[in-house]
Amino acid sequence: MSNDFYRLSILPHVAIVIKICRAYTNSQEDFEDYYQEVCLQIWRSKDNFKEQCEWSTWVYKISLNVCLTLLKKKKNNYQNFASDSLPEEAIVESHAFADESLNQLFDAIRQLSEVDRGVILLYLEEKSYQEIADIIGTNANNIGVRITRIKERLKKLLDGKIN
Amino acid sequence: MGKSIETIWKKGFLDSDSLVAPKLNDLYNQKSKTIIDKFKRMMKINIYVIMVFAFLNLGLYAALGTPYTGGLIFFLFMGVCWISIKQGRTMNNIDASLNSYDYLKSFNSWLEMAISNNTKVMRFFYPLVFLASLMPIVHALKTGEVTNATILNSGFHLVYGIPTITWIIALVTAVLIFVFGGKIYKWDVNLAYGRIFRKIENMIAEMEELRNE
Structure with a gap:
């Protein structure tokens, strides 16, 4: 991957990649691995971009697909194999961001299933229901219902933690 | 909870330092961890192991006095390698x-297709290898004076x-x-x-x- 490609095609959308990778990892080491893999995959797949959607949407797709399919063989990483039933003690407390509320929100997002994580990230990035549906591969009506449920779950997970 | 998740999200990312990209190290040589790449690596290793095994069998069966059986097993294993290589190429189309x-x-779908094709091949491969593996025993029984x-x-x-x-x-x-x-x-x-x-x-x-x- 050339420096130009990284500078011109990935860096302008780096916030998307970072947010998605943060939501799918518990540690800085994993985050960096996922980030590198996403960048690599964006570069590898660049020839498949046919301008049917915006480049940023395409970057979302690649980032989510890579994160969804990354399965790590780390002894202490339960996240990829049983995220729905992830025991609380398995969540490594994250201090990735300066804002403590944001860290707690990410910790809560990590307790969602892989698909729900993708949905809520896209929602928080102010993507429309239709765009989310296009990226995830479902229809827009279902997204609204699912987002309501995810928000309720997040509210419960964050209850009492954030003022 | 006092703040909505939308507010936490927006306020949290106001700080530009929150989104510092990690340094990319030697990206070409990064070991890919995607499932697809993992499968590619595993398939490659499997193919190499089968190839080595095929050559070992060729020598082993020749030493046991049944070189033609060794040749048959060699071609069977090489056939499996060839099928695996072909399947690996189709995986790149995803x-x-x-x-x-x-x-x-x-x-x-690719996985299911690959397993389905391999299942058909293995139904013939396993019994043929089994029968071929008996040939050195037959040879030993026939050539041994006592037996x-x-x-x-x-x-x-x-x-x-x-x-x-x-x-x-x-x-x-x-x-x-x-x-x-x-x-x-x-x-x-x-x-x-x-x-x-x-x-x-x-x-x-x-x-x-x-x-x-």
Whole structure:
């Protein structure tokens, strides 16, 4: 991957990649691995971009697909194999961001299933229901219902933690 | 909770330092961790192991006095390698820019197709290898003076110097291996990749649930 490609095609959308990778990892080491893999995959797949959607949407797709399919063989990483039933003690407390509320929100997002994580990230990035549906591969009506449920779950997970 | 998640999100990312990209180190040589790349690596290793095994068998069977059987096993194993290489090439056609659901479905379809094709091949491969592996034993029994005399004096009906009943047992076993070859192969594959398969299936099921809500 050339420096130009990284500078011109990935860096302008780096916030998307970072947010998605943060939501799918518990540690800085994993985050960096996922980030590198996403960048690599964006570069590898660049020839498949046919301008049917915006480049940023395409970057979302690649980032989510890579994160969804990354399965790590780390002894202490339960996240990829049983995220729905992830025991609380398995969540490594994250201090990735300066804002403590944001860290707690990410910790809560990590307790969602892989698909729900993708949905809520896209929602928080102010993507429309239709765009989310296009990226995830479902229809827009279902997204609204699912987002309501995810928000309720997040509210419960964050209850009492954030003022 | 006092703040909405939307507010936390917006305020949290106002600080530009929150989104510092990690440094990319030697990206070309990064070991890829995607399932697809992991499969590619595993398939490559498997192919190399089978090739080495094929050559070892060639030498081993020649040493045991049955070089033609060694040749047959060599070609059987090389055939398996050739099929694996061909399958590996078709895996490259999976487009990572598809939506998540279609991407996983494409990969899953490829997996199912590969397993289905391999199952058909393995149903013939296993019994043929089994029968071929008996040839050195037959050769040893026939060339050994004591064993050969014992067989000849046993009173059994013989075919090619070996009791017919032995041939029948071997053939029945080969037929059973043929019948259960598919299941043996699937059990074997599931042992190695089962956890990844279940993970993919769970993700697809969850997405389908979302599509059908």
